Amino acid sequence: MGSRAITRISLLAAMIAVLGLLPTFHLPLAGGVPITAQTLGVMLAGIVLGPRQGALSVMLLLLVVALGAPLLAGGRGGLGVFFAPSTGFLLGWIPGAFVTGVVMQRLTKVPVFAAALAAAAAGGIVVVYGCGIVGLMIVAHMGALQAMLATSVFLPGDLVKVIASAFLARGAEQAYPAALGYRS
Template sequence: MEKSLTHVALFAAIIAVLGLLPKLQLGFGVPITAQSLGVMLAGCVLGAKRGALAVLLFLLIVALGLPLLAGGRGGLGVFVGPTAGFLWGWVAAAFVTGWIMERGAKAPVLPMAAVASVLGGIVVLYACGILGMSLVLKKSLVESTLLMAAFIPGDLLKAAIAAMLTASLARARPGSLMSRRVATGQ
């Protein structure tokens, strides 16, 4: 239990640190950041429940006012702006990414982590983010989806990085992927 809490806190910290990397602000209020990479990694490494808990811990700290989002943003206001759907979507993205990793515990890590990162960390995240952006910006779902096209190449790169880091971790420290241990009952 104590080890799980430590891992959850560690991945919340990783997501926070990735927010320190400079963001690229697009004209419609949604920045390109590295933090979604941390969300993908949380799911790949920790599994569904722990990955989602890491993101929830991070979001709680942001809600308390710590400026940990890219560009030094924090506080309750970020949960009602153009990025709100993405913030809430991070929880679902980490959970789905971890769930896929758990279900594919017998498959090779690299391709499984790539599939999990794309489906959870991009498809699920975009679904939440586009819906939120559409509501806040009062745009149609089609318009919001078209605005998101600029993010696809970068997010595919993040998914590839998450998969490679997850596979490297599995090689360097066999048994370290909690997402694989959950599925095999270890």
């Protein structure tokens, strides 16, 4: 892996961290899992970097968080975040970014906007929610239906993030065609 790839991975990890600075919303229905902007960064990591590097950028962020850096929304960090109700979502970011990148790679014949919509929905919603639901069932001791219902409160905001990621992907492609060069 070259220095350019390492730089891009680091920049996307930093972007996800910066999105954690935006205000969070806590809903009692979701077992204490906050609504954050950081999933937008996870979606963009897969869209912009592709599967492998997108997942690596999320892994880098989570490693730094595990070491104690308060980079998650609300200034959270340290190993404790991986034992909280949100742990399934956090760990789900890794396969979420990977799947987002895989879908983007597979949809090379589809315009970037539509490909990014499908990719962000598949990785950023389906995969991350699947992991989040399992995490709520294990850590918060919720039943499957209760965990699914609790997770559903995130859907409207995440659909907005899916649309935003598609607009950002299209804008990146128009401004700098090589930004999504792995799709060619």
